[in-house]
Each structure stands twice: as structure tokens, then as C-alpha cells.
Amino acid sequence: MPTYLLVLIHIGPAAWGVYHALLYKRDPRAAMGWIMACIFIPYGGPIAYFLFGINRVRTRAKGLQRRFLHVAYEAGRRKVEPAHAGEPGKRDVGWRVTGRVLSDGNDVVPLYNGEAAYPEMLEAIGRARHRVLLATYILKADVTGTAIADALQRATERGVDVKVMVDGIGELYSWRRASRLLQKRGIDVARFLPPTLLPPSVYINLRNHRKMLIIDDQLAFAGGMNIGDEHTTIEGRPRLVSDVHFALQGRVVPELVELFSLDWHFTTGKSVAAIPSEPVHDSSNMHCRIVPDGPDDELDSLAATIQGVIGAARQTIDIMTPYFLPGRELMSSLESAALRGVRVRVVLPKKNNLFYVHWAHRNMLAELLRWDIEAWYQPAPFCHSKLFCVDGDYSLIGSANLDSRSLRLNFELGIEVFSAALNEELAGHFDRTIAVSERALYADLDNRSLPVRLRDSAAALFSPYL
Secondary structure, eight states, rough: HHHHHHEEEEEEEHHHHHHHHHHHHHHHHHHHHHHHHHHSTTTTTHIIIIIOOOHHHHHHHHTTGGGHHHHHHHHTOSSSSTTTTTTTSSHHHHHHHHHOOEEEEEEEEEEHHHHHHHHHHHHHHHHOSSEEEEESSSSSHHHHHHHHHHHHHHHTTTTTTTEEEEEEEGGGGGGSSSHHHHHTTTTTTEEEEEOTTTTEEEETTTTOOOEEEEETTTTEEEEEBBEEEEEEESTBBOOOOEEEEEEESHHHHHHHHHHHHHHHHHHSSOOOOOOOOOOOOOOOOEEEEEEEEOTTTTTTTHHHHHHHHHHHHHHHEEOOSSSSOOOOHHHHHHHHHHTOOOOOEEEEEEOSHHHHHHHHHHHHHHHTTTTTTTEEOSSSSSOOOOOOEEETEEEEEOOOOOOHHHISSBOOOOOEEEEEEHHHHHHHHHHHHHTEEEOOOHHHHOOOHHHHHHHHHHHHHGGGGG
């Protein structure tokens, strides 16, 4: 083939990639990276941008006529300004970002590890009378996953409407597919954007990372815990992963139902039918607000909320996350808080299950430590908890990690909880964890050898996609 023809074959797709990145990429660094790839990597650059660089979620959602759920969606986004709006403080941030007012009359209870969470979840499924909705990133076909599947099957046989949504990539973590395990039991299951070879999947980089179990629209379990044996002590084997999940009751639960309904419609094109309404549990006075996040209309909701709350912090900020790859904006927010005299503590796993993530975060951590931000490495088992607590009255729980994948590519769920009691409980959890953890020191990171620095820096280059 003539050389000029080969050049033309590259120039056309490359020009289109540059045009699209300039118009639609909101992050200038990402736009520049993709533009350089399209121009200087013949053929491969434009192909990579077409597969991984384009946000197709909005288009797909419109194709599934998501607008028919507009009424249900907007029910949680009330534009009537609440009484506290305009006042400085953490309560105002979430409302301005999401348009959602706080719901009162909620009860949020932490469940530490699978030993506490899974029995509660199984018991709740066993009590279900009308409906069980389950969304999870990973549901393994092991002892724990099979127990959940058996409980869901029994609920189905009782006439309970059971719907399960698993992520198309997340279910690949188990050799036996969760969707097949559930289908064999007669359970209505859907896979969120499953990868395909023919035709090639163009959504492989977008994942639904939310974890929700909702019983009869009255009780919900949410947080960051997947479903698998590693989260619990089982058959004499020690627990491999530590985590915190949450049981929720009150007016926040119907909002989680609405969110599940949107995801179900996005995945299947079908709606979630209504069930007989019952009075909503109202025994506590915790105020909650859900903060959905994803590469659609909710893009950057969690990132903006977290940065806004950090800006409103006055005393303490406690962060616990397995994957800490903050963007420049979040790092600047944490550094600014430390300069104001706010005590900032970040708790990370000492040994990450993804070694390259551990390498990547060390460059960023070194910069934060210069500003007297505390970083602690928690010993095994691997810490998968996702907690963000501020000033003794604010907690953000949910599924998101503090990295670009969670905050820009994944569909995530955050739940703001304004409660001194819950914050005190979680602060105690931080204190107990830090008491057995090893503090990261700036001198240790600053004295890394040149090969180690190069390795860590190279890993950090890929942090938006780790």
C-alpha cells in the first residue's frame, strides 16, 4: 500500500480524535494526553481513544429512553432551597452539588466485616415479604455467595420479587459466574455493561461499583463491601479483607430504591414495579443525603462534595480508603485544610491487593506529608473500608474510593450522614485502627532510591485508569 495512503488512513481518525477530545474532554490533562496519543501513535492512538476515551453513557441512557424515569429521578432533586441553604457549612455543600435535600428520621448502623454484615443481610432476605433488590460489583460463587443466592431463591419461591444486578466486569472476579449461579435458581438477574467480543465492547472501562441490598423498601444495606468469603472468617480460614458496611432505615431507603430503579432501567430497559407501601421506619434523627456519582448527569458529584466539605472542615478530617490516588484538586483541598490547622489523617492498607496502586500513591503521599498530614498504614487483613469523617458530625459512607476511576469512571454511591453519634462511633474505629498501624514518614518516602522513584512515578502516570 502506498505510503501516502497509509498516512491518510491515520490522519482521518487522528483528526477526529483530536476534534472530539477538544470539545468533550473536561479535564485538560486528559484531553492533552488523548490528543498526543491520537497524533503520535499511528492507528493505535485513535483506536484506543474510540474504545476507552469516549463517554457513551449519556447516549446509551437516552437510547433506553431514560427520560421516562424523569419524574422518579427528579423526586430526589428538589430545587426548593432548604432553610439552611446559604449558611456556610457542610450541610449546604451536598445540596448545592446534587439538588437533594436532607432526609430526616433515619437510622444508620455500622456493620464491621462480613461476620456482622452477612448474617444481617441473610436474615433480612429471609424476612422479605414483597421485594428484594440487590446491586453489587462482585458476587462470588463461593460459600458466602452461594448462601446469599440460596436465600434469594427461597425468597423467590415465597413469591417475593427479587432483582439482582451485577457488574459485567466485577463478576469476572469469580471463575463461576454469579449471573449463572442466580439464573439457575430462577432469579431475575442483569449484568451491567458486560464485556463482549463480537461486537467488541466499547463500555469496558465503565463499571457499576455501587453496593445496595434493599428489603421491602424499608431496610437497606450499603457501603463498600462486596459479597465473598474473603470478607469473613470461614471454614477455619482467617478473614482476608476488613471492611465496614451499613444498615440503613428511614426516609433515605426510598431514595436508594429510586437509584436502583434507574440503574435497572439503564441495564435492562425495564422498570421496577411498585410494591404495597408501608409507613417508613422513623425511630432516629440522623439526617441523610444520597450522592449518586457516575460518568453521566451526575459526573463529579462526589468529587465536588468531598472537596466542598473539606473546605468547610474546621477541626478534623479522617479518611480511610484502600485506593488513594487523589487528583490535584483534592490534594490541594487537603493541603489547604492542613494549613488552616485542621488535623488530617489518612489510613491506608500496608499491603495493597494491587501492588501498582501502592506504587502510584507514594508520590502523592510524599507531597501531603510535607504539610503535616498524617498517613497511617494498617496491617493485614487488607483494608477495603471507605470512610470520610469530618468535625465530629459529618460522615460520608458508600462505595467510592479516592481515585480517578471511582470519581470519574465508575457509577458510585455516596451517602452523607449528619450525626454526632455515628461520627463518634467511626472516630473510635479510626482511633483503634491507628493504634495498631504504622505511620508513614516523609523521610522514608524522600529517601527512596532512584529506581524506586522511577517505578512509582511511572505507575502514577496511569493513576486515572488504575
